[in-house]
Amino acid sequence: MTDGIKIELVTPSEMLFNEYADMVIIPGSEGFFGVLPRHAATLANLQRGKIDIYNNGSITRRFFIDGGVADVLPERVIILAERAVDLDEISIQKLEAEAVNATSTETSFVNAVKEAI
Amino acid sequence: MANLKDLKTRINSVKSTQKITSAMKMVAAAKLRRAQEAAEAGRPYSIRMQQVISGLAANASKTNSPELLVGRKEVKKHLLIVISADKGLCGGFNGTIARQARSEIKRLEDEGKSVLVFMVGKKAADNLGREISKRTFDRVENVQGSNVNYNEVQSIAEKILTSFEQSQFDQVSMIYNQFVNAITQNVVVTPLIPAHVEDDVEKDTINYDYEPEENELLQSLLPRNLTTQIFSALLESSAAELAARMTAMDNATRNAGDMIDSLTLVYNRTRQANITKELIEIISGAEAL
Numbered sequence: 120m121t122d123g124i125k126i127e128l129v130t131p132s133e134m135l136f137n138e139y140a141d142m143v144i145i146p147g148s149e150g151f152f153g154v155l156p157r158h159a160a161t162l163a164n165l166q167r168g169k170i171d172i173y174n175n176g177s178i179t180r181r182f183f184i185d186g187g188v189a190d191v192l193p194e195r196v197i198i199l200a201e202r203a204v205d206l207d208e209i210s211i212q213k214l215e216a217e218a219v220n221a222t223s224t225e226t227s228f229v230n231a232v233k234e235a236i
Numbered sequence: 237m238a239n240l241k242d243l244k245t246r247i248n249s250v251k252s253t254q255k256i257t258s259a260m261k262m263v264a265a266a267k268l269r270r271a272q273e274a275a276e277a278g279r280p281y282s283i284r285m286q287q288v289i290s291g292l293a294a295n296a297s298k299t300n301s302p303e304l305l306v307g308r309k310e311v312k313k314h315l316l317i318v319i320s321a322d323k324g325l326c327g328g329f330n331g332t333i334a335r336q337a338r339s340e341i342k343r344l345e346d347e348g349k350s351v352l353v354f355m356v357g358k359k360a361a362d363n364l365g366r367e368i369s370k371r372t373f374d375r376v377e378n379v380q381g382s383n384v385n386y387n388e389v390q391s392i393a394e395k396i397l398t399s400f401e402q403s404q405f406d407q408v409s410m411i412y413n414q415f416v417n418a419i420t421q422n423v424v425v426t427p428l429i430p431a432h433v434e435d436d437v438e439k440d441t442i443n444y445d446y447e448p449e450e451n452e453l454l455q456s457l458l459p460r461n462l463t464t465q466i467f468s469a470l471l472e473s474s475a476a477e478l479a480a481r482m483t484a485m486d487n488a489t490r491n492a493g494d495m496i497d498s499l500t501l502v503y504n505r506t507r508q509a510n511i512t513k514e515l516i517e518i519i520s521g522a523e524a525l
Contacts, residue, residue, distance in 0.1 A: 188453075
């Protein structure tokens with residue numbers, strides 16, 4: 120899969136995703152943008168939103184981040200997010216359990232994630 | 237000569253100490269694995285963040301860059317963040333941090349700066365005691381180990397940032413124990429404000445597009461970087477603390493074992509001597525008849 124682009128999604132506590140893919144859609148602070156291999160080098164601020172990872176024309180993985188920064192180079196993308204969840208793994212119950220002793224920003228993030236699922 | 241009962245009590249007490257130290261060693265070892273994983277999992281984020289900042293810094297114009305990146309022109313007050321453990325019994329862990337902090341304070345004051353100290357963790361504060369009472373900026377406890385929490389660190393970082401903007405200090409650095417492996421910890425001093433920038437970035441050659449503008453991007457990234465640095469330092473320090481405790485408790489267990497051996501030897505010799513003495517008494521008593 121060397122013809123893809125390497126995508127890393129990192130949070131302070133773990134590396135959520137580190138694989139090659141065909142394309143990724145990132146929620147930039149000035150609008151969503153897609154990154155394909157050989158994308159121009161870009162540093163972008165990200166807003167809260169969904170990250171879609173595409174392989175063979177369809178979405179294979181979905182994540183939700185609470186803002187961050189993306190460092191895009193022609194051969195790889197690094198997405199740094201303070202909070203991120205894997206939308207295919209997270210369950211609503213688990214989110215609600217987390218929301219019990221959450222601060223207001225966390226609660227609003229949890230609600231946004233719920234909508235995205 | 238020590239009597240048998242005293243020796244027995246002594247041996248038993250050392251034995252129970254040994255039990256405690258070996259239990260502590262086990263607990264530390266079990267926790268260490270988790271803490272080590274957390275510290276290692278946190279590294280990519282802080283390393284990447286560092287790279288991004290360094291890349292931006294290399295390209296940023298020196299004149300109107302944010303103070304968080306290039307620092308203030310006149311540095312009078314320095315904030316030193318000292319990260320130690322909340323608990324003792326971990327060998328030289330807290331002692332080294334305290335010693336290092338003391339020499340750092342001295343160095344900064346020799347440069348004519350006044351120093352404020354932000355204590356994270358209970359032990360170094362106890363250790364530095366009166367020396368820092370006048371210099372204390374703030375103290376937090378219970379933010380380590382399984383309590384390391386990004387949100388909490390964020391509020392700490394925010395507090396530091398607001399105080400920086402109010403010019404309570406012009407420079408910030410941090411002392412903590414970096415986890416290397418189970419038997420080695422490194423005391424490191426990292427500058428936080430102005431941000432630490434690696435010199436060997438080849439990113440000057442890459443022409444980055446910025447979204448939004450470079451300075452705006454820096455404005456939002458630098459505070460985040462501060463949080464990240466403190467967060468990863470806490471993770472490192474927690475892992476290092478457990479590693480130090482594990483080694484210390486391992487040594488203590490071994491020393492207790494040695495002590496039990498030598499006490500048992502004395503005990504047995506004394507017992508033997510007593511028996512011999514009694515025998516002699518009986519024999520000489522029988523002969524006298």
